[in-house]
Amino acid sequence: MEGMTIGQVSRQTGVGIETLRFYERESLIPAPPRNRSGYRMYQPEAVARIAFIRHAKALGFSLADIRELLFLRVDAAASCLEIKEIALARIADIEVRLSALTRMREALQDLAGTCRAGRSAGECQLLDSLLAGNFVDAESLSLDRIEEQ
Amino acid sequence: MEGMTIGQVSRQTGVGIETLRFYERESLIPAPPRNRSGYRMYQPEAVARIAFIRHAKALGFSLADIRELLFLRVDAAASCLEIKEIALARIADIEVRLSALTRMREALQDLAGTCRAGRSAGECQLLDSLLAGNFVDAESLSLDRIEEQ
C-alpha cells in the first residue's frame, strides 16, 4: 500500500505528528488507510485537506468552523451562499474584536501618558486610575463583555 | 470582627463568590481576616482591590499582569516608569493583534467576494482558495504565528 507516512506528511505540511492524530480524532481529516503494520498511509488528498485546515486556521476559523466548512464542501446540496455566510459571520466577529482592541489601546495610551518619571509606584496615576475606574467606555467594550453575549 | 461577607462583596463588586475565592487562591487579593466561624470578613480596601482587578481586566491585562501591577504598587522601590513599561508592552501587544486582525478581515472580505449565488459548495471559490492558500500575506500575520514568538 502506498502513500506517505505520518512523519512525511508532518514535514511536508508543517503540522506536528501529534496534531495530525488529534485532527483525525476530531474528524477534521478522515482516518487514512493503514498498511499491514498498522501505519497510516496518507494519500495526496489528505495533504490538501491539511493545507485547507492550516489556511483556514490562519484566517481565524475555529476547528469547529473548519469542520463545518469541510462537511459543506462534500455536501452537494450546500451552496456557495452558505459558505459566504460563515465567512461573513467571521468578518463581523473580527470587526467586533477590532473595535474592542482599539478602545483598549486608547484607554491604555491615555493612562500611560499620566505616568511621570521619578514618581514612586504609590503615587502612580495609572494605578490610581485602575482603582477608580475612570475609563468607563473602554470597560463597556471589553472583550469579556462581548464574549459573554 | 467587622467587615463584609463574601456574598456582600460579590454583590457590591459584581464579581462572583467562587471567583473571589479563586482570586484569593491566585494571590490577587490577600486572604481576609476570618470571624470566629471562619467566615471571610472583607475590609473596604479589599473592595477597592477587586475594583482594580476588574478595571485592569477590562483593559486586557491578564491575571499575571495584574498580580505584577499589584506587587509593584506595594513595593516602595518600584517606580511609575516600571508601570508605564508594563502598559506600553500591553499597547504593543494590542497593536500586533490589531494588524493581524485587519489582515485577516481583508483576506476574508476578498474571499467572500468570490462566492456566487447559485453555485454549489463543490464549485465555491472560497473553499478552493483555502485549499490553494493563495492569500499568503494574511497567513504570515496570523495570530498563531505571533503567539509563538
Next chain:
DNA sequence: TATAAGGCTGTACCTTGGTACAGGGTCAAG
C-alpha cells in the same frame, strides 16, 4: 544482527479564567 529512528495506542497533562458540586457548618426569622 544490532540499533536508531519512526510508528502505534492510550492516557494524562498544559494554558487561562474561572464554574460546579459534594458534604459539611452557621445564622437569622418565624
Next chain:
DNA sequence: CTTGACCCTGTACCAAGGTACAGCCTTATA
C-alpha cells in the same frame, strides 16, 4: 426548633487546541 440562606473546604470540570509520555512494535541502515 426548623427552615432556608449563607458560608466553608476540597476536588473536579469546562472550553480550545493541542502536547507529552509510557510502553510497545516496525523499518531502515551500518
